Amino acid sequence: MTDAVIDVRGLTKVYRVHERQEGLGAAVRSIFNRKFREVPAVTDATFRIEAGEVVGFLGPNGAGKTTTLKMLSGLLYPTSGGARVVGHVPWRRDADFLRAITLLMGNRTQLVWDIAAADSLRVLQEIYRIPEDRYRATLGELTDLLELEPLLHKPVRDLSLGERMKVEFAAGLIHSPRVAFLDEPTLGLDVSMQSRIRRFVAEHNRRAGTTVILTSHYMDDVVALCKRVIVIHHGRLLYDGQLGELAQRMAPYKVITVALRDGAASAFLDELGTVTSRDEASVTLHVPRESAPERTARIVRDLEGSLADISVEDPPIEEVIDRVFAGERMPEALAAT
Amino acid sequence: MDRYLRLLRLFVRTELQFALEYRVNLALEIMQMVVVAGTSLAAVLILFAYTEVMNGWTLGQMVVLLGVYYIVQGVEELVMQPSFQKFMEHVRDGTLDFILLKPVSSQFMVSFRHFQTVQTLQVLLGLVITGLGLAQLAATVTLTSAGAFAFTLACGLVLIYALLLVLSTLAFWFVRVDNILAIFWAFIDAGRFPIDIYPGWLRITMSTVIPVGIAVTVPAKAIAGLVDLQTVGLIFLATAVAWMVSRAFWKRGLRAYTGASA
Numbered sequence: 194m195t196d197a198v199i200d201v202r203g204l205t206k207v208y209r210v211h212e213r214q215e216g217l218g219a220a221v222r223s224i225f226n227r228k229f230r231e232v233p234a235v236t237d238a239t240f241r242i243e244a245g246e247v248v249g250f251l252g253p254n255g256a257g258k259t260t261t262l263k264m265l266s267g268l269l270y271p272t273s274g275g276a277r278v279v280g281h282v283p284w285r286r287d288a289d290f291l292r293a294i295t296l297l298m299g300n301r302t303q304l305v306w307d308i309a310a311a312d313s314l315r316v317l318q319e320i321y322r323i324p325e326d327r328y329r330a331t332l333g334e335l336t337d338l339l340e341l342e343p344l345l346h347k348p349v350r351d352l353s354l355g356e357r358m359k360v361e362f363a364a365g366l367i368h369s370p371r372v373a374f375l376d377e378p379t380l381g382l383d384v385s386m387q388s389r390i391r392r393f394v395a396e397h398n399r400r401a402g403t404t405v406i407l408t409s410h411y412m413d414d415v416v417a418l419c420k421r422v423i424v425i426h427h428g429r430l431l432y433d434g435q436l437g438e439l440a441q442r443m444a445p446y447k448v449i450t451v452a453l454r455d456g457a458a459s460a461f462l463d464e465l466g467t468v469t470s471r472d473e474a475s476v477t478l479h480v481p482r483e484s485a486p487e488r489t490a491r492i493v494r495d496l497e498g499s500l501a502d503i504s505v506e507d508p509p510i511e512e513v514i515d516r517v518f519a520g521e522r523m524p525e526a527l528a529a530t
Numbered sequence: 531m532d533r534y535l536r537l538l539r540l541f542v543r544t545e546l547q548f549a550l551e552y553r554v555n556l557a558l559e560i561m562q563m564v565v566v567a568g569t570s571l572a573a574v575l576i577l578f579a580y581t582e583v584m585n586g587w588t589l590g591q592m593v594v595l596l597g598v599y600y601i602v603q604g605v606e607e608l609v610m611q612p613s614f615q616k617f618m619e620h621v622r623d624g625t626l627d628f629i630l631l632k633p634v635s636s637q638f639m640v641s642f643r644h645f646q647t648v649q650t651l652q653v654l655l656g657l658v659i660t661g662l663g664l665a666q667l668a669a670t671v672t673l674t675s676a677g678a679f680a681f682t683l684a685c686g687l688v689l690i691y692a693l694l695l696v697l698s699t700l701a702f703w704f705v706r707v708d709n710i711l712a713i714f715w716a717f718i719d720a721g722r723f724p725i726d727i728y729p730g731w732l733r734i735t736m737s738t739v740i741p742v743g744i745a746v747t748v749p750a751k752a753i754a755g756l757v758d759l760q761t762v763g764l765i766f767l768a769t770a771v772a773w774m775v776s777r778a779f780w781k782r783g784l785r786a787y788t789g790a791s792a
Contacts, residue, residue, distance in 0.1 A: 206789075268627050270789045284788065288633035296631055303628035305544070312544040319537050320632050 203274035249419030299380030321368035355386035457499030590666030595750035597660030604652030686745025692776035702783035
C-alpha cells in the first residue's frame with residue numbers, strides 16, 4: 194500500500210453551541226447559567242486519498258463538508274480522531290504543511306480588494322519564499338491556463354466575480370501546493386465560467402499532479418472532475434467510491450421533462466416511465482437510466498408537432514443523496530476503497 | 531527576521547501604490563494633517579503668551595509633548611489602526627482563515643499587514659514639532675535624557691500595541707468589538723495634553739488601563755530630564771509584561787477560534 198497523501202481516521206467534530214432561549218429574561222439568565230448543546234458536525238470519518246486523486250465531497254448544506262475541509266487544512270481542531278495530510282497533523286499548522294496545501298473558498302477572497310492581483314501575488318511569493326525563477330514559471334503557466342494577462346494589473350475590486358475567481362485560483366496555487374482544498378469554487382459563477390474553472394482544475398491536476406478535494410453542490414462540477422466521490426450527510430460518510438456507480442446505483446433513472454403545446458394528449462407517457470408531475474403544459478417523468486435515449490426518441494416521434502420542448506437530466510444531487518440517506522447504504526461500495 | 535523585514539517593505543510598497551492612485555484624496559489628507567497639527571501648535575503658543583508655566587509644564591516641554599503625541603498617534607494610525615481594523619473585518623467575513631493558513635506568524639500578519647502610508651507624514655510632523663520644542667529646551671537636553679526619551683517612547687508604542695492586540699483579540703469571542711476600539715481612539719485623543727492636568731481617576735486610567743498617557747507624557751518628560759531611572763525601569767517592566775500577556779491572550783483567542791480549547 195502506498196503512502197496516502199491524506200489519511201483520515203475516525204475524524205469527529207462536535208461543536209458546542211450556546212443554547213439561546215427566547216425573551217429578555219432568558220437572555221439575562223443565560224449570562225450566568227449558560228446552557229450548551231452539542232452539535233455533531235462530522236462523525237467518525239475515515240478515508241484515504243492517494244496522490245493526484247481528484248475527490249468530490251458531496252452533501253447538502255450543513256452536511257459537514259466544510260468542517261471536514263477545515264480540519265484537513267488545519268483551521269479546526271477535531272473533537273476526536275486523527276488525520277495526516279502530506280505526512281503532517283494538519284491542526285499543528287507546521288510551516289512545511291502550510292506550504293504544501295491551499296484552501297480556496299468560492300465565497301471568500303484572500304486578495305486585497307484595493308490593490309492589483311499582481312501585487313498580492315508578489316506578497317504571496319515572499320510569504321511562501323518562492324524563488325524568482327520558479328515564481329515566474331508558475332505564474333506564467335497559471336496566466337496561460339486561466340488567461341490572466343489582462344486581469345493581473347487591475348485592482349481586484351474592478352474584476353467581475355468570474356475574473357476574481359480566476360485570480361483567486363492563481364493566488365491559491367502560486368506556491369504549487371501538493372494538496373488543494375476547493376470549497377465551492379464555482380459558487381455564483383455563470384455556466385460558461387463554471388466550465389472554464391472546471392477545465393482549469395482538471396488541466397492543473399493533470400499537469401502538476403495536485404491532489405484535489407472539491408466540495409460542491411453543483412453535480413456538474415463533480416461529474417466533470419471527480420472519478421471518486423465521498424458523500425456526507427448529517428456528518429456521516431454515506432458513500433465512498435466511484436462516481437459512476439453512485440449515480441447508477443443511487444439514482445438508476447433519468448428525469449425527462451416534456452413541454453407540450455396546447456391540448457396535446459399525454460396519457461401515453463404513463464407507459465414510458467413514472468410520471469412525477471403533470472399539468473396542462475408539461476409532464477415530468479422518471480425513466481430507467483439505460484432506456485432514457487430510446488424513450489426520449491419515442492416521445493419526440495410520438496408527439497411530433499405537439500412537443501414544445503424536451504429535456505433529459507440526471508436527478509438533482511439532493512435527490513440522489515436523499516436516496517443514499519434513505520437507508521440505502523451500500524456496504525460493498527464503502528468497502529470497495 | 532530578515533524575511534519579516536522584507537515582508538514589511540513589500541506591504542508598505544503595495545499600500546503606497548494604492549495611496550498614490552488617489553492623489554486628490556492624498557492631497558486632502560496631507561492638508562488636513564498639516565492644518566490640525568498647525569492649529570494645535572498655535573493653540574499651545576497662544577496659551578503660553580499668557581503664562582510661562584502650565585501645571586509645571588513650560589512652553590518648550592508642551593511643544594515637545596505635542597510633537598510626541600503626533601509621533602505616537604502617527605505610528606498608531608500608520609499601521610496599528612488599519613491592520614487591526616482589517617483583522618476584525620477578517621473575523622467577521624471569515625477570511626481570517628487565509629491568514630492562518632500562511633506559513634508566517636499570524637500575529638505578525640494581523641498586526642502589520644496594512645498601512646496608511648500617508649500617516650508617515652504625521653510622524654514626520656511630530657518629529658518636526660518635537661524638534662521645535664527641543665530647540666526651546668536646548669540647554670537641558672543631554673545624551674541621557676535623549677536616550678531616556680527614545681527608550682520610553684519605544685516602550686509606550688509597544689504598550690499601545692499590546693493593548694490594541696488584546697482589544698482586537700476579543701473579536702474571536704465577540705466578533706463585533708469596533709465600539710471598544712472607538713473608546714480607545716477617544717483616549718488616544720486625550721493624550722495630546724500632559725496627563726498631569728487631568729483629575730486623579732482619569733490620570734490613573736490613562737496611564738494604566740489605556741497607556742497613552744505613558745506613551746506620550748513620559749517621553750516628553752524624559753527629554754526634559756524629569757524622569758528618573760526608576761520610572762524608566764518600571765515602564766520597561768510594565769512593557770515587557772504587557773507584551774507577554776497580550777501575546778498569550780492572542781494565542782488563547784486563536785485556540786478558541788480553531789476550537790482547540792473547547
